Amino acid sequence: MPETTAPPATKKPLYEASTQFKHWRYSPESLINIRSKLNEAAVAVIRQTFEAYEPGSSANVSFLNADEEHLLVTFYVTRITQLCGHFRFPEEVEATAATYLKRFYLKNTVMDWHPKNVMLTALFLATKTTNNPISLEAYTHNIPNTNPSDVLDLEFLVAQSLGFEFSVWHAHRALWGIWLDIQSLSDVPADYAKSQSSVYDTALSHVRASRLTDAEFIYTPSQIALAAFSLAAPDVAQQWLESKQAVTEAPTKIPPGILESIEALKKLIADAGQPETEAVREVDRRLRLCKNPEKVVGSKAYLARKAEEEKKAEDKRNRKAMEVEKAAAEGTDPFGDELERPKPSLVDYDDDDDD
Numbered sequence: 613m614p615e616t617t618a619p620p621a622t623k624k625p626l627y628e629a630s631t632q633f634k635h636w637r638y639s640p641e642s643l644i645n646i647r648s649k650l651n652e653a654a655v656a657v658i659r660q661t662f663e664a665y666e667p668g669s670s671a672n673v674s675f676l677n678a679d680e681e682h683l684l685v686t687f688y689v690t691r692i693t694q695l696c697g698h699f700r701f702p703e704e705v706e707a708t709a710a711t712y713l714k715r716f717y718l719k720n721t722v723m724d725w726h727p728k729n730v731m732l733t734a735l736f737l738a739t740k741t742t743n744n745p746i747s748l749e750a751y752t753h754n755i756p757n758t759n760p761s762d763v764l765d766l767e768f769l770v771a772q773s774l775g776f777e778f779s780v781w782h783a784h785r786a787l788w789g790i791w792l793d794i795q796s797l798s799d800v801p802a803d804y805a806k807s808q809s810s811v812y813d814t815a816l817s818h819v820r821a822s823r824l825t826d827a828e829f830i831y832t833p834s835q836i837a838l839a840a841f842s843l844a845a846p847d848v849a850q851q852w853l854e855s856k857q858a859v860t861e862a863p864t865k866i867p868p869g870i871l872e873s874i875e876a877l878k879k880l881i882a883d884a885g886q887p888e889t890e891a892v893r894e895v896d897r898r899l900r901l902c903k904n905p906e907k908v909v910g911s912k913a914y915l916a917r918k919a920e921e922e923k924k925a926e927d928k929r930n931r932k933a934m935e936v937e938k939a940a941a942e943g944t945d946p947f948g949d950e951l952e953r954p955k956p957s958l959v960d961y962d963d964d965d966d967d
Contacts, residue, residue: 627781627832627833627834630779630781631775631777631779632777632779632780632781633781633832635775635777636715636777636828636829637829637830638826638829638830639830640826640830643718643826643829643830644678646718647678647681647682647718648678650678650718650719650720650721651676651677651678651681651721654721654723654724654904655675655723657904658670658675658723658902658903658904658905659673659675661904661905661906662905665905673901673902674898674901674902675723675902676722676723676895676898676899676902680895680898681717681721681722681723682717683887683891683892683895684722684727684892684895684896684899685713685714685717685722685727686824686887687727687887687892688713688727688728688730688731689710689713689714689731689823689824690824690886690887691728691731692706692709692710692713692731692734692735693706693710693820695735695755696709696735698754699746699751699754701735701739701744702742702744703784704742704744704782705735705738705739705742705744706738707780707782707783707784707823708738708741708742708780708782709731709734709735709737709738710823711780711782711823711828712734712737712738712770712774712780713727713730713731713734714826714828714829715773715774716730716734716770716773716774717730718829719773720773722899723899723902723903723904724903724904724907725766725769725907726899726903729762729766730766730770732755732758732762732763733762733763733766733767733770734770736748736751736763736767737767737770737771737778739751741778741779748760748763748764751763781833782833783819783822783827783828783833783834783836783837783840784816784819784820784837785833786833786834786836786837786838787812787815787816787819787837787840787841789834789837790834790837790838790841790852791812791815791841793852793855793856794848794852797848797851797852797855811841811844811845811848812844814843814844815837815840815841815843815844815845816840818839818840818841818843818844818881819836819837819840821881821884822836822839822840822877822880822881822884824884824885824886825880825881825884826880827877827880827881831873831877835870835873835874835877836877836881838852838853838874839874839877839878839881840881842874842878843878843881843882853870
C-alpha cells in the first residue's frame with residue numbers, strides 16, 4: 613500500500629498560549645453580565661452593612677449601577693494617560709497600566725476600592741512589570757496629596773486580582789508589526805509615502821482610543837491594530853490584509869468573519885470618547901455616599917472590622933503560644949524532631965598504614 617504522509621501540524625500563534633488569551637477574553641454579553649452581577653452583589657453587601665450599624669439608613673442611599681461604575685473606571689484610564697505624559701513613561705507602561713485597571717474592576721467594585729487609588733497602584737506596578745522602574749518616593753512625590761502607603765497598601769490586592777498575570781499583549785505592538793510589513797507592499801498609493809508618518813500616528817491614536825473601550829477583552833491585539841490602521845488608511849489596510857491571506861491560503865478572498873470583526877472594531881473605536889466631566893463628577897459625588905462603610909476610615913463599620921481583624925490575629929498568636937507551651941511540657945521540640953545525623957561509614961585500615 614502506498615505510504616500516506618500526515619499533514620503537517622498546525623502551529624498555534626504564540627498569543628493563544630498566553631494567559632491573556634486563556635483568562636481575559638469575553639463576549640460583549642458576558643462582560644455586561646459580569647459587571648451587573650458584581651454590582652448587584654456589592655450593593656447587597658453594602659446595604660446590609662449600612663443596616664447593621666444604622667438600621668434604615670440604606671433606604672436613602674443612591675447606589676451606583678454597573679454602567680456608572682464602568683464610567684468612573686474609564687475616566688481614570690484617561691488619568692493614566694495624563695500621568696504617563698507627566699512622567700514621560702513609554703507607551704508600554706501606559707497600555708499595561710490601563711489593562712491592569714480595567715481587569716481589576718472585572719473582579720472588584722468601585723464602591724469598595726476607589727479607582728483613583730487603584731489607578732495609582734496599577735501604574736506603579738506597570739512600571740515594574742514592564743522593566744521601567746521608578747522609585748516609590750520619586751513617584752509619589754510628583755503626585756499631589758499622595759503618600760507611599762497610598763500605593764503600597766493596594767499593591768498586593770491589585771496583583772492578586774490580576775491573578776499575578778502581569779504580561780500583556782498590546783495592540784500598539786501589533787500595529788508596529790503591521791506598519792513594518794506595509795513598507796514592503798507593492799502598488800501602494802502614489803501619495804502614500806509622503807504621508808507615512810502621519811498615517812502611523814493617526815492609527816496609533818485610534819489604538820489609544822481603543823483603551824477606553826472593551827476592545828482588548830473581546831478582540832485580539834492584531835485585530836485592534838488592523839482596525840486602527842483601517843481607520844487611518846483603509847485602502848492600504850485592505851491591501852495588507854489581502855497580502856497576508858494570499859500567503860496562508862490559495863484564494864485571496866478574505867473570510868467574512870475577519871471583515872465583520874474589523875468593521876465592528878472600527879465602529880467601537882470611532883464611538884470611543886472621553887467621559888463627560890459633569891457625569892463623572894456626579895457619579896463620584898454619589899460614590900462618597902454609597903461607599904462600603906467598612907472601607908471608610910473612622911466609620912463604625914471600619915472600626916468594628918479592624919477590631920475583629922485584630923482579635924483574629926490575637927487569637928492566632930495565642931493558639932500558637934499554647935502549642936509551643938504544650939510541646940515544651942511534653943518534652944517535644946515545637947520546631948519538629950531533630951534531624952538524624954548520618955552515621956560515618958566503616959573503613960578498613962591496613963595495619964601497614966599506621967607505620
